[in-house]
Amino acid sequence: MVEAVDNGPALLRALRERRPDVAVVDIRLPPGFTDEGLRAALEARRARPGLPVLILSQYVDQLYAQELLASGQGAIGYLLKDRVTHTAQFVDAVRTVAGGGTVMDPQVIAKLLARSDARGTTAELTPREHEVLRLMAEGRSNAAIMHTLHIGESAVAKHTASIFAKLRIEASADDNRRVLAVLAYLKR
């Protein structure tokens, strides 16, 4: 850990000057206790694209998720605060963001999926593929998907290939690009 700060302006300064490998940021900070953490993160990332930031919040909002994803660069995470209690998953998330990946809270993804379902854009998927799509969108790696769904590596590969074919998304070996492609599809 290089620095701990407790307000918005200090956070922005620290993000700019210390250039951390990853910053874990609470969205609600002094002085205003609104969305200073998010604003500081967005501003720092404008100055230095791809600066890894994981935002924690007491609630998640689709608009904030969209703002964080808008740059399309990855190295971004947005999670509910209580996900911290799931230590292993939280550490995974921090590592993913530090490594340039994208992590979105299951609640953000659930809302996106509910919307896609209502609009029929994911109607072609089987229930299993639906599950895999959800985990991919959250930013989980193939290994994590195997572990969560208790299926083998080949099964995961088969499902992802089928999803990409059905949704006509270009498959990508790069994990982060895959997440961003899936999110872009769901936001349509």
Place this chain on the structure above:
Amino acid sequence: MAAGRDGTAGAGAGAVPTARAQLLALARCQRLSLYSIAVSAAGALVVGALMLLPVGVGRPLLPGAAQALRRLSDRYRSWTELWTGTTISPPEPLPPADGPRSRRAVRILGDDGFWRDLRWSWLEPWTGGLLVAVPLTLAVFGLFGAAVQPFVWPWLGPGNWYAFVLVDSTGSMLAAAVLGLLFVAAGLRLAPTALELHARWSRRALAAPYTTELERRIEHLTDTRAEALDARADELRRIERDLHDGAQARLVAVGMALDEATRLLDTDPGGARALLREVRAGSARALQDLRDLVHGIHPPILTDRGLGDAVRSLALDSFLDVHVTAGLPGRLPAPVETAAYFAVAELLANAAKHSGGREVTVRLDHADGALRAVVTDDGHGGARPDGGTGLHGVVRRLSTVDGTLALHSPPGGPTTVTLEIPCEILCESPGGTPCASSSPRTSSSCGTD
């Protein structure tokens, strides 16, 4: 509301009204000038009835005459509103016809609105009637010069003057025709202005007295305050119930499971572990319940970012394609933001449930001291304010901040709902942060594209 838009002649707005609007205004001037005959007839009728009062014949006559006059003045009020957007607050209704007719006549004599109507009926033909006659006369005289005189001037004899042109040759006839065209153009150009002035005069003559307006205002405030208190009590009851059934109940369950897990720790570590997992799930659900509750009371994004972004967030949650255009230069008072947010949320939910449409546009702006939100969907229309679609609740909620709702939903669509809430733009955000930091956006749109 929208019905009057096409005819809002635009006088005073700075722009030159279109030819169609000018013609329409001229036709309306014609209608007003014809009606001023009816108005003076009704005024004469009422005066006749008044004069016949001492001999007893007036008593049964007066209520009918007063009623006829009121119907006319009501018609003028609604025309004025429809044509120019000038609202004229109506007087109290005439005393009702319960009891003998003669008693009603006496009560009419004590009615303030009746005497205002009567005064208006004698003044209107000489003021409003003459005013609207100006563009009419110009147009008719001009039409004569341009379209009739060229064919009949040889038979009009010597000394035939058209305005200041002596028409005695083809050349002077043509000059008169050109002059006539100018008169027609002037008449058309003046018609919207005449209507606007007529509206101002009507407002002076026909509006209910100031005390009546104040009484109405007090009545309205008393009603809406009672509603606000009711709504608040309902809200508190709902919060109490949600807490009781949700987070509280889950926390009790968590406590019980923890107790059980402690007891099992030595004898059955596996069972204890399973219970602790349940505890974690239970506490997560309790947190979620609390989050939902907070969101239902006051969505955090509304505090963070204000109405524009909060509505953008709503748009992202909706299953429809919602396009938001927000042109708010700053933050609004917190009660206004909350009322507008929940009203728009309800309208979006309605559109998703009932409209059958796919796209919704939401426009937010602040003009003339009021926030205006216009929600339009491309559905099948035919929505009714009393159709049980939650519109009534929206109206009630808005009334506590003096807001109004106008619904325009012809069969076949589209449905447009316009909300208006009088309020000032704050230079400080409700949270105390200066409005400069809340990144005002003049116009941006978000949605699914």
